[in-house]
Amino acid sequence: xxxxxxxxxxxxxxxxxxxxxxxxxxxxxxxxxxxxxxxxxxxxxxxxxxxxxxxxxxxxxxxxxxxxxxxxxxxxxxxxxxxxxxxxxxxxxxxxxxxxxxxxxxxxxxxxxxxxxxxxxxxxxxxxxxxxxxxxxxxxxxxxxxxxxxxxxxxxxxxxxxxxxxxxxxxxxxxxxxxxxxxxxxxxxxxxxxxxxxxxxxxxxxxxxxxxxxxxxxxxxxxxxxxxxxxxxxxxxxxxxxxxxxxxxxxxxxxxxxxxxxxxxxxxxxxxxxxxxxxxxxxxxxxxxxxxxxxxxxxxxxxx
Amino acid sequence: xxxxxxxxxxxxxxxxxxxxxxxxxxxxxxxxxxxxxxxxxxxxxxxxxxxxxxxxxxxxxxxxxxxxxxxxxxxxxxxxxxxxxxxxxxxxxxxxxxxxxxxxxxxxxxxxxxxxxxxxxxxxxxxxxxxxxxxxxxxxxxxxxxxxxxxxxxxxxxxxxxxxxxxxxxxxxxxxxxxxxxxxxxxxxxxxxxxxxxxxxxxxxxxxxxxxxxxxxxxxxxxxxxxxxxxxxxxxxxxxxxxxxxxxxxxxxxxxxxxxxxxxxxxxxxxxxxxxxxxxxxxxxxxxxxxxxxxxxxxxxxxx
Amino acid sequence: xxxxxxxxxxxxxxxxxxxxxxxxxxxxxxxxxxxxxxxxxxxxxxxxxxxxxxxxxxxxxxxxxxxxxxxxxxxxxxxxxxxxxxxxxxxxxxxxxxxxxxxxxxxxxxxxxxxxxxxxxxxxxxxxxxxxxxxxxxxxxxxxxxxxxxxxxxxxxxxxxxxxxxxxxxxxxxxxxxxxxxxxxxxxxxxxxxxxxxxxxxxxxxxxxxxxxxxxxxxxxxxxxxxxxxxxxxxxxxxxxxxxxxxxxxxxxxxxxxxxxxxxxxxxxxxxxxxxxxxxxxxxxxxxxxxxxxxxxxxxxxxx
Numbered sequence: 072x073x074x075x076x077x078x079x080x081x082x083x084x085x086x087x088x089x090x091x092x093x094x095x096x097x098x099x100x101x102x103x104x105x106x107x108x109x110x111x112x113x114x115x116x117x118x119x120x121x122x123x124x125x126x127x128x129x130x131x132x133x134x135x136x137x138x139x140x141x142x143x144x145x146x147x148x149x150x151x152x153x154x155x156x157x158x159x160x161x162x163x164x165x166x167x168x169x170x171x172x173x174x175x176x177x178x179x180x181x182x183x184x185x186x187x188x189x190x191x192x193x194x195x196x197x198x199x200x201x202x203x204x205x206x207x208x209x210x211x212x213x214x215x216x217x218x219x220x221x222x223x224x225x226x227x228x229x230x231x232x233x234x235x236x237x238x239x240x241x242x243x244x245x246x247x248x249x250x251x252x253x254x255x256x257x258x259x260x261x262x263x264x265x266x267x268x269x270x271x272x273x274x275x276x277x278x279x280x281x282x283x284x285x286x287x288x289x290x291x292x293x294x295x296x297x298x299x300x301x302x303x304x305x306x307x308x309x310x311x312x313x314x315x316x317x318x319x320x321x322x323x324x325x326x327x328x329x330x331x332x333x334x335x336x337x338x339x340x341x342x343x344x345x346x347x348x349x350x351x352x353x354x355x356x357x358x359x360x361x362x363x364x365x366x367x368x369x370x371x372x373x374x375x
Numbered sequence: 376x377x378x379x380x381x382x383x384x385x386x387x388x389x390x391x392x393x394x395x396x397x398x399x400x401x402x403x404x405x406x407x408x409x410x411x412x413x414x415x416x417x418x419x420x421x422x423x424x425x426x427x428x429x430x431x432x433x434x435x436x437x438x439x440x441x442x443x444x445x446x447x448x449x450x451x452x453x454x455x456x457x458x459x460x461x462x463x464x465x466x467x468x469x470x471x472x473x474x475x476x477x478x479x480x481x482x483x484x485x486x487x488x489x490x491x492x493x494x495x496x497x498x499x500x501x502x503x504x505x506x507x508x509x510x511x512x513x514x515x516x517x518x519x520x521x522x523x524x525x526x527x528x529x530x531x532x533x534x535x536x537x538x539x540x541x542x543x544x545x546x547x548x549x550x551x552x553x554x555x556x557x558x559x560x561x562x563x564x565x566x567x568x569x570x571x572x573x574x575x576x577x578x579x580x581x582x583x584x585x586x587x588x589x590x591x592x593x594x595x596x597x598x599x600x601x602x603x604x605x606x607x608x609x610x611x612x613x614x615x616x617x618x619x620x621x622x623x624x625x626x627x628x629x630x631x632x633x634x635x636x637x638x639x640x641x642x643x644x645x646x647x648x649x650x651x652x653x654x655x656x657x658x659x660x661x662x663x664x665x666x667x668x669x670x671x672x673x674x675x676x677x678x679x
Numbered sequence: 680x681x682x683x684x685x686x687x688x689x690x691x692x693x694x695x696x697x698x699x700x701x702x703x704x705x706x707x708x709x710x711x712x713x714x715x716x717x718x719x720x721x722x723x724x725x726x727x728x729x730x731x732x733x734x735x736x737x738x739x740x741x742x743x744x745x746x747x748x749x750x751x752x753x754x755x756x757x758x759x760x761x762x763x764x765x766x767x768x769x770x771x772x773x774x775x776x777x778x779x780x781x782x783x784x785x786x787x788x789x790x791x792x793x794x795x796x797x798x799x800x801x802x803x804x805x806x807x808x809x810x811x812x813x814x815x816x817x818x819x820x821x822x823x824x825x826x827x828x829x830x831x832x833x834x835x836x837x838x839x840x841x842x843x844x845x846x847x848x849x850x851x852x853x854x855x856x857x858x859x860x861x862x863x864x865x866x867x868x869x870x871x872x873x874x875x876x877x878x879x880x881x882x883x884x885x886x887x888x889x890x891x892x893x894x895x896x897x898x899x900x901x902x903x904x905x906x907x908x909x910x911x912x913x914x915x916x917x918x919x920x921x922x923x924x925x926x927x928x929x930x931x932x933x934x935x936x937x938x939x940x941x942x943x944x945x946x947x948x949x950x951x952x953x954x955x956x957x958x959x960x961x962x963x964x965x966x967x968x969x970x971x972x973x974x975x976x977x978x979x980x981x982x983x
Contacts, residue, residue, distance in 0.1 A: 102886055106882075114705075337525075454832070
């Protein structure tokens, strides 16, 4: 009988998490997967609760590239439900005085991260409900205090797992941090300038060599562009022209022949450039980052 | 009391899936894991049901390489139980008129894929029980309709998750597709030609540089070859000889010294070539694809 | 009523594993993830029990690099709880006479591996409770007997899953193997020699290019070194000096300017060298392996 009650209690405890949400962690790092660093983090979290689901966003963020970390979170977080806890460890300042925080987004996901700009895009485009200081002293994995350099394992994964599994409340993690003090990386927003649309190339789509901009489809449509329209596109690096040509704006790559450039809206509904079954970035030597910008002009009906 | 009943109902619902089969998705794409595309797919599936198990076959299929997608599925699917739902997104024609389908194999696994030849080898070697059209209109992730280019996330992962979790029946996904209309990639089957065995090199074993053919061990044995026999092996690319030498047919790499070539049956029980602790493909510049073929001849007892 | 009892029995069976430990497998191989080999192993394990959790340590161990396999296990295993079953397949001798074993560590984790030296560091630094022979005849996946070359799938993953899921007891796997007969790779231990500390560079931290030694922080501290002290560090390959310079010993990278070398204790609490936001291994052409050693000397207060 006692055993039955125990079993029942277990079922109850287990199901609690699932009625609302089975607890889940999603990791993003620049660690790569050649060594055991990621697996050590997951082992720590598994030790907190074997019932946690653990997923990977990417461990191939270029080393120390905070901007890309910010961008990949922005790309992925909205597809995970409220209550998901993300752990992002792209942390050039590990061991320094930079603080660690946990942000709760307005859409209910949590992000555990060093406060180094990783939250820039989520804060602007989704919004943060509350940010709390991840206090090291009270949140470290027991027995880990001699290691100063692996916060990802000893502090972030451990605390994220305890938060997801309900072992600690969000409020108990640390005091509130004013949202306006959270570090933001400056970047050029997309905008219309008279007869131009101007924007930035924050990242490439590395697998296919497509060029992703921060110009929303909505802005392109409000500018009067329709699928099938030709556009004059200019790409510049630090003001130097790198590419300038007329490109068709299509709702799919196959509106142009194989090997030809096409403009389209990517999976984040931002204006993008690609080559049908080819690699635009490689062919035209286009990169990404704050120094890369892109201008869109309509091709008028004038004969030439 | 109400709480207890709710808990019981939850346990019941959860256990349903496990009595037969805990629902599971397995993904194959050419997306790589440098950005958030795969994680977005998994987030969508997790949002459908947090109880789904989600695994990866590979995300490193060479971009647009449908033939390799077909081969990797053939290599892996038989090791997963009936009811497993595979999502394969190697899709050069995304956004074009190519249709999307879900195949139920004779062995009970499901494959969600663009109908572009990805099913070629499974259809021939395992057989398809039923194929249904994945109708976009009724199966899309709600709210995703503005994105034309990410079917993997908005249509495939979402529908696969609903199918695995029992939220939709196979029949409700779309009308039946005649199996003979499913796209097949032509390829040369392995065959005996008098005193020769002839076959194709569909893929390499990329990690070790072994050469995998489509010549079954059974055919080699029926040809009269035994472990320990020397074989004269010729490899050609588009008819040009690339490699020709006598190789021992062994049941393990260590029948030859380190650094020496060996013929063996790979994990799919197909005739293969390797170098003991070396890289055959690199050393002899051998590749794979429809243009690469291989001929096996017995070495007769004649003195030379 | 029968259905209710069945459900209750299921809940009971499922919960059994979780009261102590939800069963979990962790994989390490040199297979890479470009083909379906890893997914085939996971499918086999999933077929044994869909309730197993399955994680990856790494599949990017350099091909046949047993020493690195040993090191990565040592780095990761302690962060997973007792009962975790690791499957390590770095196996240059697959198909040869080398035996397969399962070790139970003193800390309760299990390691399924070829007996080729992979257990060297765990045996020395954690200790093995019991080692058993993994007898092929009675532990193979049914129906797999024709394949000699994929032990990872047909023997290791299958048996590991059965062990983790409680389908077979540790004792039933095979007879005890005397711990002293388990293969060990010889390597130079860290030691103090008068006014020097001498040690080996077993691996690099491949993502960042940091140099990891086997000299424990404790030994460095007992030698009288404190954070902030300058140290004279010499790196040699086969006795030839590769690097020699004074480096600050810091508790974080940011004690030195960006681009400057720093000595620190890594996440395993071993003496290491890095460059703040740079790549030490690349800049100074330092590698790892048995032939690489490192000497630490204190910089005395003498003026120069």
